[in-house]
Amino acid sequence: MSNQKEKNSNIKDKIEDLKEKTEEILKDVKDSSKKFDKKDIEENKAMAALCYIIAPIPYFVETKSKWVHYHAIQGMNLFIIFIILSLAVSVINSLILWPFIFIKVVLRTVLHVFITIFAVIGIINVCNGEAKELPLINKFKIIKK
Numbered sequence: 001m002s003n004q005k006e007k008n009s010n011i012k013d014k015i016e017d018l019k020e021k022t023e024e025i026l027k028d029v030k031d032s033s034k035k036f037d038k039k040d041i042e043e044n045k046a047m048a049a050l051c052y053i054i055a056p057i058p059y060f061v062e063t064k065s066k067w068v069h070y071h072a073i074q075g076m077n078l079f080i081i082f083i084i085l086s087l088a089v090s091v092i093n094s095l096i097l098w099p100f101i102f103i104k105v106v107l108r109t110v111l112h113v114f115i116t117i118f119a120v121i122g123i124i125n126v127c128n129g130e131a132k133e134l135p136l137i138n139k140f141k142i143i144k145k
Contacts, residue, residue, distance in 0.1 A: 030138065032070065032131040040067045041129045051075035052122035070131050073143050074122055078134060080142045082115045 041048075044062075048071040051058045055075035062068040089111055093104045118134050125132045 030133045032133075033129065036067045036070070036131055038129075040065055044068045045126055045129070048072075048126040049123050052078065052119040052126070055079040067131070071122065071126060073145065074134055074137070075119075076143050077141060078115065078118055078122070078137055081137060081140055082111075085111055085114075 044065045044067050047058055047062055047065065047068045051068065051071040052075045055072065055078065058068055059072040059076045062072060089107050093107065118137055122134055
């Protein structure tokens with residue numbers, strides 16, 4: 001019985017550590033929401049959400065809305081990071097892991113889940129009318145303005 005209590009205690013400690021690390025990551029996220037006009041935000045939420053799904057199109061097409069441009073930059077940075085990581089995973093898979101199909105599938109899946117999570121965070125920010133940087137992605141600003 002005490003062994004089960006120890007396991008539960010260890011799990012609770014790990015959850016607390018994870019919460020602390022998550023809060024630390026989210027503290028670094030810059031919120032620029034006050035810079036944007038509320039009318040611009042309300043009128044362009046759909047286009048801003050597209051920035052996290054098909055980033056290059058809003059980035060090159062939308063030139064009037066500062067709100068969309070902000071999210072287009074975020075989406076393009078996410079898109080470029082995805083391409084770089086995809087290339088890295090492909091090289092690793094072809095050079096090192098070619099006989100291990102399961103590990104190749106796991107690596108690809110983890111990459112896609114990682115990118116999807118950040119895209120969903122971006123879309124949630126858009127829906128909430130917020131201009132917050134994506135956590136972790138904000139450390140690798142490839143396109144700045």
